[in-house]
Amino acid sequence: MNYPFGFYSFGKNIGIKDDSLDFAVIYSQKICKAAAVFTKNNYPGSPVIVGREHIRTGKLQAIVINSKNSNVATGERGINDARNTCKALANSLGISPELILPSSTGVIGVPLPVDKILKACSEAKENLKEGNLEEVARAILTTDTKSKISFREIEFNGKRGVIYGMAKGAGMIEPNMATMLSYILSDWDVDQDLYSELKFCVDETFNCLSIDSDTSTSDTVVLMASGEAGILPSQIFRKALYEICLDLTKQIAMDGEGATKLIIVKVENAKNETQAIKIGKSILNSPLVKTAIYGGDPNWGRLVMAIGKVFDEPIPYENLQIHFGDLSVKDASTEQKILLSKYLKENTEINLKVNLGMGTSKKEFYGCDFTEGYIKENAYYTT
Amino acid sequence: MNYPFGFYSFGKNIGIKDDSLDFAVIYSQKICKAAAVFTKNNYPGSPVIVGREHIRTGKLQAIVINSKNSNVATGERGINDARNTCKALANSLGISPELILPSSTGVIGVPLPVDKILKACSEAKENLKEGNLEEVARAILTTDTKSKISFREIEFNGKRGVIYGMAKGAGMIEPNMATMLSYILSDWDVDQDLYSELKFCVDETFNCLSIDSDTSTSDTVVLMASGEAGILPSQIFRKALYEICLDLTKQIAMDGEGATKLIIVKVENAKNETQAIKIGKSILNSPLVKTAIYGGDPNWGRLVMAIGKVFDEPIPYENLQIHFGDLSVKDASTEQKILLSKYLKENTEINLKVNLGMGTSKKEFYGCDFTEGYIKENAYYTT
Known part of the structure; x- marks a missing residue:
C-alpha cells in the first residue's frame, strides 16, 4: 500500500467501550494546507465546533480521532474535552494545538472518557509509525463492517505523490452539504484553492449519499495537503480527489447498516x-x-x-x-x-x-x- | 353498532387477488352534501382523477371501492375503467354516475380487472343492506391487520343522528395535505361549509400522521352528510368529526406495517x-x-x-x-x-x-x- 510521504499515524485501543481499536492520530512532519467541510446539523458535535475554529487558518499538522463516543450534546464540558485533547496531543508532538483537528464518532449525549484520551494523547509521539494508515481506517469504524480506503498514485513532471483517503460511516447518514468522517491526505498540493477543490468533489460524491435520511451531528471531511511532492494542476488533482471521494462514497453505501445491495x-x-x-x-x-x-x-x-x-x-x-x-x-x-x-x-x-x-x-x-x-x-x- | 340513517352498504369478495373481501359499495337513499380531500402526489390514481371531477358539484350519493389494486399509473385505460365502474353502478342504483365517487387501493401500475368489477357493480343493488358498514370497513383493508372504525352518536334539539367514519391504511403513508382512504358518513348536516369542516379536521389529524414518510397516490378522505337528522351547529359537528378523524388516525398509526408501538x-x-x-x-x-x-x-x-x-x-x-x-x-x-x-x-x-x-x-x-x-x-x- 502506498502512503503519502511524511505522514505518520497509529490506531490503538484505549478502552472507550470495548476492546476494538477506538483511538487514532495522524501527524504530518510538515505543516499542511488544509480544508474541511462539516455537518449542517444544527447541533454539531464539540469536535466539529473546535475543528471549525482550528481549520480557519487553512493549516493543519495533525488529526486526533476517537470512535465509540461522538462527544455530541455534551455542552461546555464537551468543548473543553475537545480543546484539552488537542492541547495534550500538541504537547506530545511539540506543535501548536490550533494545528490539530479533533474528531469523534459514536454514541451521542455521553461525556467523553477524557482521562483515557488525554493519556493516549500524551503517549502519542512514541506510537507514531510512518504511513500505517490502514490502522487508522480500522480505528475510526463504528457500526461499519469494513475499512474504507481509496488512494491514487500520481506521477507528474518526474515526481511521484499520493492522495490517500479513508472514511467511516454506516448509519445516521444523509450528509447534506458535508459528510460522515473522512480524512484525505496528500503529499501533493494543488494550484487552486484547496477548499474549492474539496467542496466540488464532496458535493458530487458524499453529498449524493444517503443510508437512512438521517444527518449525523459529526460529519467531517478533511483534506490535508503537505505539498512535499510538489504542486499539481487542478484538473489532475481534482480528478484523483473526485475518484477517491466517489470510491469512498460507494464503499459507505455498500456497507450501510444491514445493507445487501x-x-x-x-x-x-x-x-x-x-x-x-x-x-x-x-x-x-x-x-x-x-x-x-x-x-x-x-x-x-x-x-x-x-x-x-x-x-x-x-x-x-x-x-x-x-x-x-x-x-x-x-x-x-x-x-x-x-x-x-x-x-x-x-x-x-x-x-x-x-x-x-x-x-x-x-x-x-x-x-x-x-x-x-x-x-x-x-x-x-x-x- | 349505530349507523347513520338511510345508508346502505355491502362488502364482498370478487376475486381481485385472493379470497378476502375486496369490493364494497356505500349508498345513501338521499343525495348527500359531500366534500373530499385527496392526495397531493403528482401521480394520483385514476379514481382520484375521476373522484375530483364528481365531487365538484358538492353532491354524492354513493361510493364504490375496491382493494388489492389501486388503479394508479394505468393511463387512459385506468381512467376509463374508473368511469365505467361509476356508470355500471349508476345503472344498477338508478342514479347519475356523477353522484358516485370511485376509490381503489392496492398495488400500483397494474390494470384493474374491470370485468369482475363491472359485474359486481351490476349486481350491487340486490346486495345492499341497511347500515352494515363494518363489512365495508373490512373490504377496504390491504396490509392492515385491523378494521378502523370510529363513530359518534349526537342528540341535538330532540333529534338523534350519527357520524360514522372508517379508514384503511398501514403503509405508503405520509398523507401531506390529504390522507389514505377514509369514508365518513352522517345523517347530520352542518350549518357551515362542509369542505371547510373536513379540511380543518384532516389538517389536525390525518395530515399529522406518518407511517413511513411515503405519500400514497390514492389518498382520499370523503365526507357525506345526508342531513336526514337535521342540521348541527359547527362547534358540535366539528368536535365530533375531529374526534372521529383523530381516532382513525391513531388506529392507522397503531396498525402501521410491522408496528408494535x-x-x-x-x-x-x-x-x-x-x-x-x-x-x-x-x-x-x-x-x-x-x-x-x-x-x-x-x-x-x-x-x-x-x-x-x-x-x-x-x-x-x-x-x-x-x-x-x-x-x-x-x-x-x-x-x-x-x-x-x-x-x-x-x-x-x-x-x-x-x-x-x-x-x-x-x-x-x-x-x-x-x-x-x-x-x-x-x-x-x-x-
Whole structure:
C-alpha cells in the first residue's frame, strides 16, 4: 500500500467501550494546507465546533480521532474535552494545538472518557509509525463492517505523490452539504484553492449519499495537503480527489447498516440540479423503494410514487422513463417483470436510471437497500 | 353498532387477488352534501382523477371501492375503467354516475380487472343492506391487520343522528395535505361549509400522521352528510368529526406495517405552525428514532439529531426540553435512562414531548415504531 510521504499515524485501543481499536492520530512532519467541510446539523458535535475554529487558518499538522463516543450534546464540558485533547496531543508532538483537528464518532449525549484520551494523547509521539494508515481506517469504524480506503498514485513532471483517503460511516447518514468522517491526505498540493477543490468533489460524491435520511451531528471531511511532492494542476488533482471521494462514497453505501445491495440512482434530463437532487433523494430515501429492491420485487409503482411525492416538481407521467440496469420498468409486462426481478436478485449493485425528460441536467445518488439488519442494528445499538 | 340513517352498504369478495373481501359499495337513499380531500402526489390514481371531477358539484350519493389494486399509473385505460365502474353502478342504483365517487387501493401500475368489477357493480343493488358498514370497513383493508372504525352518536334539539367514519391504511403513508382512504358518513348536516369542516379536521389529524414518510397516490378522505337528522351547529359537528378523524388516525398509526408501538410526538412552544410541523415530522420520520423506540433504547441523542437536521429551523440547545411520558431525557443520568427504557418497553403508546422554547404554537403528530415486520411486509409484498 502506498502512503503519502511524511505522514505518520497509529490506531490503538484505549478502552472507550470495548476492546476494538477506538483511538487514532495522524501527524504530518510538515505543516499542511488544509480544508474541511462539516455537518449542517444544527447541533454539531464539540469536535466539529473546535475543528471549525482550528481549520480557519487553512493549516493543519495533525488529526486526533476517537470512535465509540461522538462527544455530541455534551455542552461546555464537551468543548473543553475537545480543546484539552488537542492541547495534550500538541504537547506530545511539540506543535501548536490550533494545528490539530479533533474528531469523534459514536454514541451521542455521553461525556467523553477524557482521562483515557488525554493519556493516549500524551503517549502519542512514541506510537507514531510512518504511513500505517490502514490502522487508522480500522480505528475510526463504528457500526461499519469494513475499512474504507481509496488512494491514487500520481506521477507528474518526474515526481511521484499520493492522495490517500479513508472514511467511516454506516448509519445516521444523509450528509447534506458535508459528510460522515473522512480524512484525505496528500503529499501533493494543488494550484487552486484547496477548499474549492474539496467542496466540488464532496458535493458530487458524499453529498449524493444517503443510508437512512438521517444527518449525523459529526460529519467531517478533511483534506490535508503537505505539498512535499510538489504542486499539481487542478484538473489532475481534482480528478484523483473526485475518484477517491466517489470510491469512498460507494464503499459507505455498500456497507450501510444491514445493507445487501448498493443502489445507484441516476437522474437524467432534469430541468436543473435542484430538481435532480429532490427527485433523486426522494427515490433514494423511500423505504418502500429500498425494501422492494431488497426483496427483488420489481415494484416500479413505488418509484412513480417516490417521484410524485416531490409535490413542487411535477413531472408529466409521459415524460418519465425508468430503467433498472438496461431494462425499462414503466408499464412492464409480466415477462419483463420476471427479467426485472432476476436483475434485482442477481446483482449487488443496482442501477436505477430515471429520465425526467425536462432538460439536460443530470446527477447520481448513492444508497443501499433496507433490510431487517438495519432494524436490528439500530433497535439495540444501546446508549 | 349505530349507523347513520338511510345508508346502505355491502362488502364482498370478487376475486381481485385472493379470497378476502375486496369490493364494497356505500349508498345513501338521499343525495348527500359531500366534500373530499385527496392526495397531493403528482401521480394520483385514476379514481382520484375521476373522484375530483364528481365531487365538484358538492353532491354524492354513493361510493364504490375496491382493494388489492389501486388503479394508479394505468393511463387512459385506468381512467376509463374508473368511469365505467361509476356508470355500471349508476345503472344498477338508478342514479347519475356523477353522484358516485370511485376509490381503489392496492398495488400500483397494474390494470384493474374491470370485468369482475363491472359485474359486481351490476349486481350491487340486490346486495345492499341497511347500515352494515363494518363489512365495508373490512373490504377496504390491504396490509392492515385491523378494521378502523370510529363513530359518534349526537342528540341535538330532540333529534338523534350519527357520524360514522372508517379508514384503511398501514403503509405508503405520509398523507401531506390529504390522507389514505377514509369514508365518513352522517345523517347530520352542518350549518357551515362542509369542505371547510373536513379540511380543518384532516389538517389536525390525518395530515399529522406518518407511517413511513411515503405519500400514497390514492389518498382520499370523503365526507357525506345526508342531513336526514337535521342540521348541527359547527362547534358540535366539528368536535365530533375531529374526534372521529383523530381516532382513525391513531388506529392507522397503531396498525402501521410491522408496528408494535403508537408514537405521539407533541411539539410545544414552537415559533409557528410551520416550525412545529418541520420538527415534528423530522422526529416522526427518523428511522433512528423509530428503531430506538422499538428497541426500548432511550437514545435521546437521536432526537437531538432529528431536531438538528431541520437546517432552516435552528433551536438553541438550551431552549430544548424533551420528555418521554413525564420523564425528562436530555442529559439523562444512568438511573434516569433505566426509567426511560422501562417507559419505552412497558408501553404501547409512547408520548414524546418536545418543548422548543421559541413561541406559543403547538401541534401533535402520530406515527409508529420501525421493526423487522415493516421490512418483511414490504420486501415481499409482490407486484
